[in-house]
Amino acid sequence: MGPLSIVSEFPEWLNLLIAFFIGIGFGFALEQAGFSSSRRLAGMFYGYDTTVLKVFFTAAIVALAGSQLLSFFGLLNLKLVFVNPYYANSAILGGIIMGAGFIMGGYCPGTGISAMSIGKIDAMVFLLGGMLGAFLFMETYPLIQSIAMENYKGNMRIDEWLGVSPGVFTLLLIIAAVAMFWIAELAEKKFSRPDITSDI
């Protein structure tokens, strides 16, 4: 029963080895999806390429539905899986700052690492900027600490918040995703930019 490293008390080196192999899969999947291309990622926000939406929501649903199924069959104890704590103000403000960075830089940190790994120089510069961003955050932390801690809601879960079961929520998310995929396919036709998409 999982999570294996917690339930079976794996030694640290084994858990780190797992991390390394998970990373190989993560980097491979991002690059295969074409997330190593900033112009492909930016297409999401101008409509000419909606790969981001398709990959992102498909992945979220596979992991969500997969973990619910594993839990249902008693193979995974979801109580032992990390649930992100919800600090409402910093989640929203941080998200807005990230969105601005996304449209300026064309990458997020994960896709930047993916692009760097195949030699994209703009991605290397993006990650250098990212290191400065992390440095500035840590140096300015005392000033923004109060914002970062405001409106803490614990490890709040969306299914509980909406008052539905995890299964029902998963189903609703799948329906929403299919609707978005349909819109995305239409958008790619409407905002098609063959001059860009043939280049990436």
Added chain:
Amino acid sequence: MNKSKYMNPYLAGVLLGLVLLAAMFLSGRGLGASGGIKDTVVAVVGAVDRQHAMNTPYYSKYYQNGEHPLKNWLTLEIFGMVLGGFISGALAHRLKFKIEKSPKISNRKRLLFAFLGGLFFVYGAQLARGCTSGAALSGMAVLSVAGFVTMVAIFGSAYMFAWFFRKLWI
């Protein structure tokens, strides 16, 4: 033959989802990226000025247990990511040093905005306790409200700002 350069997006999504599921099943956690960038900075600051690192609250917690700040799950995952991306790029013949940009803008402009974009993104990710990987994607997979809210904020904000930066891309 009209070769498709990348994997079908839905198939790539399934692959990425299975990797995330494996992280949850094996290690009880999600994927991450920005946290690894922060760990690197912590390590650099600690190497350059250990006194400063010990005296600043945000760094000192990384040095309290006596372990190196890079000896953790996220850092190893990121080493793997670089290798995984490299393998994929090699198989698809995409390994090449280049600056990717719209032909309408200069290299200098592209790199300036790439740098600023990275700065904003990782600053925001520290505030939100995770980026698109650690907060949005992994958070959604465990049904955390934080994951959904962060996802909506990132994408909503990028759409909001897209008009202002359109000349960079289209």
